[in-house]
Amino acid sequence: MPDDIHYYEPANGHGLPHDPFNAIVGPRPIGWISSQDANGHLNLAPYSFFNAFNYIPPIIGFSSVGRKDSLNNIEQTGEFAWNLATRPLAERMNQSSAMVAPDTNEFELAGLTPAASKIIQVPRVAESPVSFECKVTQIIQLQRADGNMVPSWLILGEVVAVHIAKWLLKDGVYDTAAAEPILRGGGPADYFQLGPEALFKMYRPGRKNNLPEQVGVFCDVFEAGQLFGSGQIGLVGRLEDLPFKHFMKAWRPRATDGFDGDRGVITTFARYYSGNSFEMIKGFTCHVADPG
Ligand SMILES: Cc1cc2nc3c(=O)[nH]c(=O)nc-3n(C[C@H](O)[C@H](O)[C@H](O)COP(=O)(O)O)c2cc1C
Numbered sequence: 001m002p003d004d005i006h007y008y009e010p011a012n013g014h015g016l017p018h019d020p021f022n023a024i025v026g027p028r029p030i031g032w033i034s035s036q037d038a039n040g041h042l043n044l045a046p047y048s049f050f051n052a053f054n055y056i057p058p059i060i061g062f063s064s065v066g067r068k069d070s071l072n073n074i075e076q077t078g079e080f081a082w083n084l085a086t087r088p089l090a091e092r093m094n095q096s097s098a099m100v101a102p103d104t105n106e107f108e109l110a111g112l113t114p115a116a117s118k119i120i121q122v123p124r125v126a127e128s129p130v131s132f133e134c135k136v137t138q139i140i141q142l143q144r145a146d147g148n149m150v151p152s153w154l155i156l157g158e159v160v161a162v163h164i165a166k167w168l169l170k171d172g173v174y175d176t177a178a179a180e181p182i183l184r185g186g187g188p189a190d191y192f193q194l195g196p197e198a199l200f201k202m203y204r205p206g207r208k209n210n211l212p213e214q215v216g217v218f219c220d221v222f223e224a225g226q227l228f229g230s231g232q233i234g235l236v237g238r239l240e241d242l243p244f245k246h247f248m249k250a251w252r253p254r255a256t257d258g259f260d261g262d263r264g265v266i267t268t269f270a271r272y273y274s275g276n277s278f279e280m281i282k283g284f285t286c287h288v289a290d291p292g
Contacts, residue, residue, distance in 0.1 A: 023186020030184055031062035032083040032093055034114070035073035036122050037102070042114060043069050044096045044106035044125065046085060048184035058159040059137060065152045069102045071139070074155055078136045079120040082159075083128035087180040087193050092127070119161045129165035129179055134158060 001007045008014045010021070022028075031050030035043045047070070049063035060082055064071040074080050085093040095110040107114050107125070114123035117133045124131035134157030142150040168179050177199060183192040 018187055020186065022184075023190070026185045026190075027183030027192040030085040030093065030182065031060065032085045032096070032125065032128065033062060033070050034081040034083060034107075034122055034124060035070050035079070036077060037069075037073045038076040041073075041103045042105045042107055042123065043073050043102070044083075044110065044112065045070050046093050046097050053156065058132075059156055060132065060134065060159060061154055061156040063142070063152055063154050067151065067153070071153055071155060072102070074136055074157075075139065077121065079122045080134050080136070080155070080157060081117060081120065081122050081124040082132040082134060083125040084130035084179060085182050086129065087182055089125075089127055090182050090191065093182070117161065124163065129168055131163045132159040133161035133163075135160050 006016070008016075014020060028048040029050055031047040033045055033047055037043070045068065047062035047064070049065065051061065053059045053061055070080070092110040092112055096106040096112070098106070098109060100106070100109065106112075107123075113126035115126035115131075117124055117131075120133045120135065122133075124133070136155065136157045138154075138156045140154045140156070142152045142154060144150060164174065168175050170178070177194055177196040181194050183194060184190070185192055
């Protein structure tokens with residue numbers, strides 16, 4: 001082993017003052033999960049072993065390392081809500097992680113307000129600018145490579161409703177940095193705060209130079225469920241990513257649009273307007289199941 005590499009096999013310990021795993025796989029988004037038990041006792045807790053796993057339908061998941069109240073509740077009701085943890089809410093998010101009795105309401109503990117959800121019974125955090133209502137799809141107990149079970153559970157849920165504070169939509173485009181999301185680093189106390197300075201752009205190979213691929217970038221936004229809902233594609237697209245960006249504002253989905261959810265493909269026809277005089281109708285197919 002070269003001298004400049006610290007090598008270890010986790011089963012035998014890392015040989016460092018702190019386990020670097022969390023610091024390496026980081027910063028991680030936080031799943032701030034509200035749930036309730038069958039008797040309606042509310043619960044709220046942060047989970048940074050959290051991420052998104054699918055576009056259509058949107059599926060998110062988090063891992064309960066040990067059997068915790070959130071897992072027990074979600075097993076009972078099949079529902080949970082995800083709430084965005086932001087810098088202004090950081091301290092209250094942290095308070096909600098306190099190890100307390102199952103019937104302690106962490107909304108109250110952390111001074112947060114439950115807001116009624118639309119589809120699920122579990123309330124979301126009113127102070128959080130973004131929330132997802134989720135229905136459980138799978139709860140998977142994790143196991144080691146040798147097949148032995150680990151007392152950790154991956155809880156996956158389909159996002160069935162989304163709430164976004166409108167001030168986070170700039171011309172209809174969700175502004176990730178404006179929300180000031182916080183992310184978990186390693187060690188006992190490290191967090192990262194996201195701001196606009198953290199943003200840089202890099203297009204996938206081929207995407208910058210041909211229209212269908214560029215529209216594919218645009219299509220990434222469609223799975224937010226707004227394609228056919230709002231009828232204002234230009235308002236949900238990342239206009240700065242597109243060619244003809246000043247035309248796109250006039251683009252509407254048409255009756256001929258088709259959506260094949262199994263293949264994650266939208267076939268659509270777009271009209272590009274240049275002022276009032278020029279119109280081009282373009283048909284294309286874009287693959288939308290690829291989040292990269
Ligand atoms: C930022 C942050 C991230 C956390 N991530 C996890 C995690 O991914 N998995 C986990 O089991 N516990 C995690 N915890 C600890 C739980 O939040 C804590 O055990 C909490 O009491 C669980 O609440 P519950 O029993 O009400 O579900 C995290 C704590 C904090 C502050």
